[in-house]
Amino acid sequence: MNKTLNLIKRDSWLEPYKEAITGRYEHALYKESELTEKGKITLSDFASGYLYFGLHRTIDGWIFRECAPNATCIYMIGTFSDWQEKESYKLQRIGNGNWELKLPADALKHGELYKLKIYWEGGQGERIPAWATRVVQDDITKIFSAQVWFPEEAFQFSKTPFIPKKDPLLIYECHIGMAQQEEKVGTYNEFREKTLPRIAKAGYNCIQIMAIQEHPYYGSFGYHVSNFFAASSRFGTPDELKFLIDTAHGLGIAVIMDIVHSHAAKNEIEGLGNFAGDPYQYFYQGAKREHPAWDSLCFDYGKNEVIHFLLSNCKFWMDEYKFDGFRFDGVTSMLYYSHGLGEAFVGYGDYFNGHQDDNAICYLTLANKLIHQVNPEAITIAEEVSGMPGLAAKTEDGGYGFDYRMAMNIPDYWIKTIKEKIDEDWKPSSIFWEVTNRRKDEKTISYAESHDQALVGDKTLIFRLIDADMYWHMQKGSENYTVHRGMALHKMIRLVTATTINGGYLNFMGNEFGHPEWIDFPREGNGWSCKYARRQWDLVDRKTLVYHYLADFDQQMIELVEGVKDFQNIPIEEIWHNDGDQILAYKREDLVFVFNFNPAKSFTDYGFLVAPGSYSVVLNTDAKEFGGNGLADDTIKHLTNFDPLYKGENKEWLKLYIPARSAVVLRKTE
Numbered sequence: 001m002n003k004t005l006n007l008i009k010r011d012s013w014l015e016p017y018k019e020a021i022t023g024r025y026e027h028a029l030y031k032e033s034e035l036t037e038k039g040k041i042t043l044s045d046f047a048s049g050y051l052y053f054g055l056h057r058t059i060d061g062w063i064f065r066e067c068a069p070n071a072t073c074i075y076m077i078g079t080f081s082d083w084q085e086k087e088s089y090k091l092q093r094i095g096n097g098n099w100e101l102k103l104p105a106d107a108l109k110h111g112e113l114y115k116l117k118i119y120w121e122g123g124q125g126e127r128i129p130a131w132a133t134r135v136v137q138d139d140i141t142k143i144f145s146a147q148v149w150f151p152e153e154a155f156q157f158s159k160t161p162f163i164p165k166k167d168p169l170l171i172y173e174c175h176i177g178m179a180q181q182e183e184k185v186g187t188y189n190e191f192r193e194k195t196l197p198r199i200a201k202a203g204y205n206c207i208q209i210m211a212i213q214e215h216p217y218y219g220s221f222g223y224h225v226s227n228f229f230a231a232s233s234r235f236g237t238p239d240e241l242k243f244l245i246d247t248a249h250g251l252g253i254a255v256i257m258d259i260v261h262s263h264a265a266k267n268e269i270e271g272l273g274n275f276a277g278d279p280y281q282y283f284y285q286g287a288k289r290e291h292p293a294w295d296s297l298c299f300d301y302g303k304n305e306v307i308h309f310l311l312s313n314c315k316f317w318m319d320e321y322k323f324d325g326f327r328f329d330g331v332t333s334m335l336y337y338s339h340g341l342g343e344a345f346v347g348y349g350d351y352f353n354g355h356q357d358d359n360a361i362c363y364l365t366l367a368n369k370l371i372h373q374v375n376p377e378a379i380t381i382a383e384e385v386s387g388m389p390g391l392a393a394k395t396e397d398g399g400y401g402f403d404y405r406m407a408m409n410i411p412d413y414w415i416k417t418i419k420e421k422i423d424e425d426w427k428p429s430s431i432f433w434e435v436t437n438r439r440k441d442e443k444t445i446s447y448a449e450s451h452d453q454a455l456v457g458d459k460t461l462i463f464r465l466i467d468a469d470m471y472w473h474m475q476k477g478s479e480n481y482t483v484h485r486g487m488a489l490h491k492m493i494r495l496v497t498a499t500t501i502n503g504g505y506l507n508f509m510g511n512e513f514g515h516p517e518w519i520d521f522p523r524e525g526n527g528w529s530c531k532y533a534r535r536q537w538d539l540v541d542r543k544t545l546v547y548h549y550l551a552d553f554d555q556q557m558i559e560l561v562e563g564v565k566d567f568q569n570i571p572i573e574e575i576w577h578n579d580g581d582q583i584l585a586y587k588r589e590d591l592v593f594v595f596n597f598n599p600a601k602s603f604t605d606y607g608f609l610v611a612p613g614s615y616s617v618v619l620n621t622d623a624k625e626f627g628g629n630g631l632a633d634d635t636i637k638h639l640t641n642f643d644p645l646y647k648g649e650n651k652e653w654l655k656l657y658i659p660a661r662s663a664v665v666l667r668k669t670e
Contacts, residue, residue, distance in 0.1 A: 368401025
């Protein structure tokens with residue numbers, strides 16, 4: 001291929017790696033041609049395995065199919081057969097490693113449980129079908145089984161097509177099980193009834209739901225998946241999840257899923273770990289099979305059967321549940337044979353040194369093409385830490401096709417800054433560089449803190465800032481210096497992060513109001529308690545506490561960002577920074593953002609060169625309505641002052657009073 005891809009044209013530093021980039025691009029084209037029979041079918045047609053495999057009800061009864069090349073004999077067993085092998089439930093081999101069973105209509109009933117009893121050379125075992133769409137756990141025995149799920153009155157989605165709003169994308173990341181106040185596992189219905197209205201009121205236009213794919217261990221946060229086509233039954237039924245998604249769409253909220261294709265649970269009976277006696281049917285052989293850090297198994301993306309399984313999984317969730325897209329977890333782990341462990345990624349050569357898994361790169365490229373073929377308005381986000389160029393560039397330009405990549409550097413920067421530096425050492429130049437440090441041709445999702453910071457052993461931003469004083473001084477009137485400082489910085493950190501986006505912004509459930517403590521899922525070590533696996537919504541609802549100030553500010557901030565058309569695409573222009581004063585100012589069109597990170601010094605008549613005119617305050621972190629001191633009069637219109645030195649530049653001085661540890665947003669009104 002002699003043509004130079006746009007990815008390389010836009011970044012001359014990639015020119016030395018033209019051969020590698022072009023090779024990956026051509027590999028994806030070749031694989032797509034192979035899978036689509038040289039274009040005779042579409043990628044979407046290819047990715048319809050869920051319509052063929054698994055259990056389906058037909059006009060004549062039932063049909064079940066499974067792919068198990070290593071099997072010698074397979075029975076369907078279940079409550080309908082007293083869990084015994086019966087000849088009438090024996091599958092027949094139909095070629096290409098596939099097996100089939102046809103049953104009359106009265107052979108299975110809605111709600112019945114089943115598994116496969118598989119025999120292979122030298123062994124046998126019970127397995128849950130790989131394509132099972134409903135898997136449940138017995139409350140007493142804790143054993144998982146597939147379940148026949150064909151209710152007579154299945155849920156029907158609204159007929160009005162839903163188009164996600166991405167101007168900009170404002171994501172509320174959430175977990176169904178811990179979204180409720182009570183010390184228990186929450187449900188899809190409770191989330192729909194209680195949490196969705198909160199998200200809509202807060203102004204977010206997208207929810208990213210974690211832990212949807214069935215996972216045996218609740219405490220894995222949903223990242224050790226066993227059944228890829230089954231929505232987790234611990235939260236409710238498939239119909240209840242569909243009702244949730246349909247309700248969100250009615251509120252104008254897109255729903256994306258945290259999809260896990262980077263690895264799988266080792267489980268053999270519940271999962272794919274040793275399906276039909278072949279530990280390599282879905283996974284790499286040798287040392288590459290097991291993930292050294294996650295105690296899980298790594299898919300073999302070089303097998304067409306695995307690509308078929310995973311691509312079909314993407315289409316299934318969009319087709320069956322109307323998900324609007326996906327946040328792909330663990331992309332760094334997929335891209336590198338090392339899984340990114342112990343690598344520094346200090347130069348471009350680290351992305352093209354032969355240590356990359358080209359099969360995984362090809363799969364991700366095809367997955368993005370498929371998803372956008374199924375729904376051109378779909379949203380795809382890559383959770384990737386290495387900075388691989390082209391990840392969120394168009395596939396036709398030589399990229400991998402994601403719409404966005406997570407700006408994982410930002411939460412790392414904030415937590416490191418808070419942990420290691422006193423306020424006096426915070427440098428606005430460093431802050432501005434970090435929140436705007438990204439490839440110009442790739443959109444990112446900015447966020448101030450990740451859900452990982454809320455897990456056991458770490459702390460959220462608010463807990464790092466206030467710590468134990470959160471237990472004693474969050475009542476109005478009892479706040480101390482530590483609380484005032486923590487709340488002020490919490491607002492400033494989120495404001496500078498959210499208003500410098502070039503794609504979207506993300507907040508994890510509860511962090512907008514400074515949810516205290518950490519997340520600790522029920523486990524043996526805590527007596528299987530849900531005390532910390534929930535959200536204490538009463539804290540933000542009680543107006544006698546200061547939490548609502550943070551939530552109120554977040555709502556106004558989101559409203560400001562969403563209220564500006566194409567906000568994420570408006571160029572960011574730095575107006576001023578002074579690390580000595582700890583002052584930062586930048587603009588986006590008619591909005592001016594001014595930050596004073598100085599913990600002790602307030603400044604009077606601090607000047608900034610801006611376009612001539614009148615400026616009004618539209619948001620102030622120090623306003624009393626947000627728990628601030630209200631030191632500035634935000635009703636005043638600020639008029640710029642003429643300076644003959646800058647007449648030719650069409651700039652004048654905007655002079656402001658900027659209290660210590662505060663930020664203000666102004667809009668040019670005239």
